[in-house]
Amino acid sequence: MTTLIAILIDGAIYASWLFLVAAGMTIIYGVMRVLNMAHGSFYAIGAYSAASLVSWYFSSDQGNPYWSLLILPACAIVAGAIIGLFIEQGLLRFLHGRDEILMVIVTYALMLILEDATKLIWGVNPYFAYQPYKLLGQTGFGEHLRFANYDLMLIGIAIVIGLVAWAALNRTNKGRLLRAVIHDREIAIAMGVNVNAMFAATFVIGAILGALAGALTAPAISVSPGIGVEVIVLAFAVIVIGGLGSIGGAAAGALLVGLARSFAVHIAPEIELFVIYGVMFLVLAIRPQGLFGQTLARRI
Amino acid sequence: MKSKLRISHHTLRLSVIAATLVLSTTMSTSANAADNGKYRIGVVTFLSGAAAGPFGVPAANSARLIVEALNNGKVPAPYAKKGINGLEIEMVLLDENGGATKQTEEFRNLVQRQKVDAVIGYISSGDCLAIAPAAEELGVPTIFFDCGTSKVFEVVKNPKFLFRTGLDAVVDNIAAARYVAETRPNIKTIAGIEQNYSWGQESWADFSQAFGRIKPEIKVVSEQWPKLGQGQYGAEISALSVANPDLIHSSFWGGDMEALMLQGGARGLFDKKTVVLTGGETGMEHFKGQVANGTILGGRGPFGAFSPKNALNDWFRPAFVAQFKESPTYPAYKMAQAILGLKSAAEKSAKPGVMPSTDQVIQGLAGLSYEAPSGTVKMARSNGHQAVQSISFGEYQFDAKSGKATLSNVKTYAGECVMPPDGTVNADWIKAGFPGAKCN
């Protein structure tokens, strides 16, 4: 019984984390057709900036500790916006509409660069921002099982971000325009949509989401080199399962992977390593375009 | 006619490209290859990736400190003589990141292109296994200052040029088992959470078997195998909480370890449980009370916080803190003792001021017993190529007021007590009940 609860809650927590990581990536792909290999670096940069600022905030111990909960997203937004804008305007702008695979390679190069860049800025020693994680205390289930409220909060945040993204795409004019771009770039251009501006905005939002995922994770981990590379393949798996470019898909993929993984950890820890790829394989073997992806046959 | 012309051009162009490549490599290296009368040491350790922070960089810093101090004759006796045998030491630093195949390539470059006189390095077991045969093949004195795998001298049966001045991982876990058995007699159930790779798998095998041998009645209630560098242990922590063991063993290191302690602590996983971290000493500076007092930490030997009081340590520790603004952890100590081992070996037989020959170095180092900040190092195993040292475990104590972390209830185990004798496989030695172990 406790195990079942544990599986469900762990699954939900891990799923929301996966969703936070994958959301930005899938949005960027959906609009720009860029599968962003450097997304993990955004995650790392978000984590580093948050961790360094939060630990500074507490080391100079003035003010209410709860402010740190606001510092985290603030860092993410600033860091993500800066790096996102920089990369989009400095590089990707010149590559709009290029071959998807080429863009994978370009962003792969970006990843290599950003990995060392973060190292140059923050060094190799770990950063800690554990205070916010402790701040919210814990909730008990059964005799021994306890969860950090901070993790439970992540579930809420993931849901909110998901809903906001959905509403923004479906309930606002800008969002409708964006979907027009996603659906058919040529027509959108013909309609006079400023695609370049759309792309810039999308990439910045995606970068901010990536950084946000990092910033929100920072308090629970020791922020050290390599954390970015770890998340890329995970995020890939999730959005490929869900269907590239679909927010709903990312959510579904995250939930599927999250639950599958926590089930494995509790029931058969040995297979934990394969679960994610296993799921990805099954889904794609049955539904090549992913859960929510749509196939478009070529007109001849 | 015209096509002939093209062919020749085409052929030419291909050849030219290749030729220039080959030349460029040889040329650009001739400078390095030049023998400048300095004693060149290749130092290989993680400068990037997850292992850089906890291990690689402290080790590299320690190497910089020691080499500089030796060159200025700043190291106290018996190492007051400048450099190595009076010759200035030149250090060539390389990143260990990038996989074993690449490391074998770089190792050969170090020896054959950069013409180093000795190589000190390697943290990753995989790299050590790959380098070991190459070291013997190329015949250059090679000192593994860390790598925990017990297979090194299984791969190279009777080593000539290969040395290891540090202990291997089996020692950590046998000592840990003894320490727990002695200090926590009423433990019934144990669980392990290990990184899912060789290090973690071997550590858990050694510990669970050793502890099971010492206390046959104990029961393993959970094994968790998160992937290396996962960073998030929510599900694993829940699983451990549900299993609710008396003791949790972990061979986690670096960021993973600190993250685990943080997340587990915040979720009360460690309340009323004993935790043993075989590599915990590297975290002492960072834990800052995130880890419950009484957590059992190991330092892979008499290093870092476990290091003894002696003249060398009285110089080394403050010097390191002064230069790098943090106290030296075990990788720093291990690097220091590797370099000092090389120095004393080279100076044992070579005439002062002369470049020591390879033979002088390897003969000097084999079976040598020398002083280091961590105390006396005896090259007593694997025909004098594997160091024997004591290993200590202790309990973490954090004083919130002073913000200082200390160790209490420290127990030290002589190498003879926890090291399998030459020619025995660890698992067999443990199963047999540690025959011939000399414990005081």
Add this chain to the structure above:
Amino acid sequence: MLFAKLSASATTPALLLMAAIFAASAWVMPAWLAFLLTLAFSKALVVLGVVIQMRAGLVSFGQALFYCVGGYGVGLASQYLGVSDAFALLALGTLAAIVLALICGWLLTRYRDIFYAMLTLALSMILYGILVKSSALGSTDGFNVSPPSFLGWVPEGDAIKRTLYLLTVGVSAIVALGFHSFMVSGLGRVTEAVRENEIRVEYLGLSPQRMLFANYVLAAGLSALGGGLTAMASGHIDPDMAFWTTSGEFVFIAILGGTGHVAAPFIGAIVFSVIRTFAIQEAPNTWQMTLGVILLALVLFLPKGLWSLVERSKKREASA
């Protein structure tokens, strides 16, 4: 194209000449360079596998799968089957890879673009996971491969590495010639046609999937050869051979060299090894960044790879 026709006549002698030069220099070049070239050529064979697929319009981000299978095939055969002959070992490793490719191929060739890239990646990561979990094979530490014999002859000392170098040069030369004729063969050109327009190929009465399948199996075999040679040369194998960043490196080299000519991957591999060696030596803390910048520059300014430099000058001749 015109270029292909032109080089058809020119390339074969050129390749033979190059092979001869490299083989001859085995006795004069420094050992470290011979080793560097051994690994570079082995890599180039794997990269050829990537290139074949690129010519068919597919990018594999999991070619390390077959690199690793080839390596482990050699390692396991010499460890557990007691096979010591280099040629037999290579054959076994390659065979293993081809069998695996026959299984994976039917699934993978249903996919294109990103999905193909991601699925190949997933496959290699599954193998990685399996190897990490098998402590009998040394888990992440992998295990060492003892130096092979050559048709009954067991070289000593330096001769071992030199023979391996010569073997690698020999295999590379044969593969290069074969690959060059493949590029102008029926299948070779039709796979290009598949890249250009699958619908037309289908309506011509051919199955694009079948072409890609054959192509995929061929690529697997080549990559396994590279893996096997690497295993024998470096004397060590571990699961990192299958990790996705390893595949990334192969794609990197493919881009670096270009897909225009059989020599391109070899040039790419050599340049890559040289660049990396010196990047690591001169900038031990920022060598990844150096590689990243170079890759970016290539994609932006030299999209057809280093080979396009040669091609360009050839065009000039042709017009002259």
Add this chain to the structure above:
Amino acid sequence: MSSILETRGLTRTFGAVVAAKELNVNILKGEVVGVIGSNGAGKTTFINMVTGYLPPSSGDILFDGKSVLGRKSRDITRMGMARSFQVAQLFPKLTVMENALVALVAAEGTQPSFLRRLDTPKRRDRADAIFAEFGVSRYRDALVSTVPQGVRKLVDIAMALVSRPRMLLLDEPTSGVSSEEKFALMDTVMAVVRQHGVTVLFVEHDMEIVARYVSRIMAFYSGEIIADGPPRSVLGNAKVQEFVVGHHLNVNAVLGATL
């Protein structure tokens, strides 16, 4: 004369849209049939279905009396039914010659070898012969992406004929071709197909072209055939004039032009 292509109650729907409704078509060997109809009338859908690119929702397709339902396009091609495309489907980064060579190797019926060269003198000669027939010889070594639209359309049709099909479906052969070139193009094509005695069905918007070359016209409107028969009767048909031709068409003028 016996029928070569027959469809029975052929229907295809896209969601609510009915692209083809109960189509019963019977085409006899040697006929040259023109298909007219405004955009979205279901002409291309019809061709896509009979060539196996698009599975019908219901109904049956018989080629030479054999059902081709559920067969792949490549099998149908091998059975002897080839097609050309509205937008020429070629290999842009290959030369015209290489395009032809690929078509030739495919027509040989064996799987292409990975050892033997694609570019053999034998195939080259055949390709040159075809280029001569279609009058595109001077483009043989040009990249397809660089040749004019009209040439591409010709090459596209030539590729379809390489496999010596017994029936050829031309999807708007003159679309994207300047009105001056149109007749020249059609003359070339029709000359070749007549020589090989190929049954032809082609979709066309230009009434003059249709009237000039066909012996029979089928008029499509919103997925149905509203008229089928000799040009005069079909073009004279009031419904056809209202829904397909759009304006009141002077049949005699059009047909006269063809005399």
